[in-house]
Every structure is written in structure tokens, then in C-alpha cells.
Amino acid sequence: MDKDGADLVLKWYLDLEGRFEVLLQTVPLTPDTEKVFLPGLSSIILEACSLLDTVLRDGYGGASKAKDANIRDYAKYYEPKLKLSKARTIFYHHQGRLVCPFEKWLSSSGEYEPLQWWQSYNKLKHDRIASYSLSTFRTALLALASLHLVISRLPVFVDSLLRHNMICFGKWADRYVLSVLRGEDSGSDVTVMIESSLFGTPAGNAEFPELITEIRPWVFESGRKLWRYIGSRY
Numbered sequence: 001m002d003k004d005g006a007d008l009v010l011k012w013y014l015d016l017e018g019r020f021e022v023l024l025q026t027v028p029l030t031p032d033t034e035k036v037f038l039p040g041l042s043s044i045i046l047e048a049c050s051l052l053d054t055v056l057r058d059g060y061g062g063a064s065k066a067k068d069a070n071i072r073d074y075a076k077y078y079e080p081k082l083k084l085s086k087a088r089t090i091f092y093h094h095q096g097r098l099v100c101p102f103e104k105w106l107s108s109s110g111e112y113e114p115l116q117w118w119q120s121y122n123k124l125k126h127d128r129i130a131s132y133s134l135s136t137f138r139t140a141l142l143a144l145a146s147l148h149l150v151i152s153r154l155p156v157f158v159d160s161l162l163r164h165n166m167i168c169f170g171k172w173a174d175r176y177v178l179s180v181l182r183g184e185d186s187g188s189d190v191t192v193m194i195e196s197s198l199f200g201t202p203a204g205n206a207e208f209p210e211l212i213t214e215i216r217p218w219v220f221e222s223g224r225k226l227w228r229y230i231g232s233r234y
Helices: 003-026 039-059 071-082 116-126 137-153 155-163 174-181 226-231
Strands: 089-091 097-099 191-195 199-204
Touching: 003 039, 003 137, 003 155, 039 071, 039 116, 039 137, 089 137, 089 226, 097 137, 116 137, 137 155, 137 191, 137 199, 155 174, 174 199
Parallel strands: none
Antiparallel strands: 089 097, 089 199, 191 199
């Protein structure tokens, strides 16, 4: 994928996130509403997962041919590189919550373990009418969170993230951070936040802990929104 392609993917993602945000103004996401399904959510889920498949396929270099690769191949190829199974993003909605969309997608033996939200996507893709009840707010949340997370970690998106003002540099020099995110510098001491309207994902050395109460905002360079959701409480 070239930089123009990356910019197009990011613009598509931001459009999907905006559509989801509009729906959240009507139906706030809570434990009680996670399972609520709306036909309008199906297009967000389908487009987000299709974009994710496109991005992962484009950078895939595993044993299978890229055109034949599927989520099982992606899990085995990308987990050692991006460590997605422990990668969390914060969902900026109400009190905020941590989301780990790729959690446990590989077993202890290294085999793919089905992701429920990806299974829902596949069913919607093959029969949108019969499966429309799978178009839930939770599935849409996980689909968008997974795409935000992958975009935040792949070097090809760095310039696009910069143009959209999504990189929170904090105390770090801009050029140094960009060289780390592009993979040109090891930057073992760097962690910054990649923030959009609804999500914030760490990029660099540190990962979010399992519990939101254990987040220390200063570790993540005080993401512009992170302080508002976390800093005043913990």
C-alpha cells in the first residue's frame, strides 16, 4: 500500500467512526445496550471489517498466498509483529472503557481462536438479511476498535495520521517520534497516543494495562483526550 492508499483508508475509517458516533448520540453504549441491533450498524461492521481485511492482506507476507490469506493466516503472521492479542485501545464514550478486540485470537499452541465479532462479520457478509440481528453496537465497536488499532501500528499510516492531527507528541520531538513510528529508530523509550474522536491507541513501547483504573496518563504522553477521561480520576 502506498501513502495515497493509506490516506484513503484512514479517511474511510474516520467516516465510519463518524457514522457510529451519530448513532451513539441516540443510543449511548452501555452494558445494557451493547446487544441492541440496528440495521444501520450492519454497513459500519461490513465496511470496517472489509477495510481491516484489505489492510492486513496488503501487508501480509506469510506462508499462504496473500490473495488466499484469511483471518487464521493474519493471526499467525501479525501477532509476533504487532502483538495484537494484548493491544488495547480506549473507547472515549461516557466514562471511557478499554477494548481488546484481538484478545486470545491465538491459542497457547499458536492456533487461531475464532473472534466472535469477525464471525458476525462473515455471517453478515454472506447473508445480510438473515443475519441482521448480529448488527449490534458491541460488534460495531470491536470492528472499529480493531481497525483503529491496526492503523495506529502500521508505519504506512504515519504520514496520514500526522496530516489528520491524530498523533499526540507530548514532550517528544516530532521528528524523533515519527522516525520511531516509521520503524526507522528503535525508540524503546517512546510511547505516544494515536487519537481520533472515539478511540485512543498507544503506539510505541508501552501498552495499556488490563484495568482502566491502572492507567497512568503520563506514561502515554497525556493524550489530548486521555487526561479528560483518566487524568482527573486516577
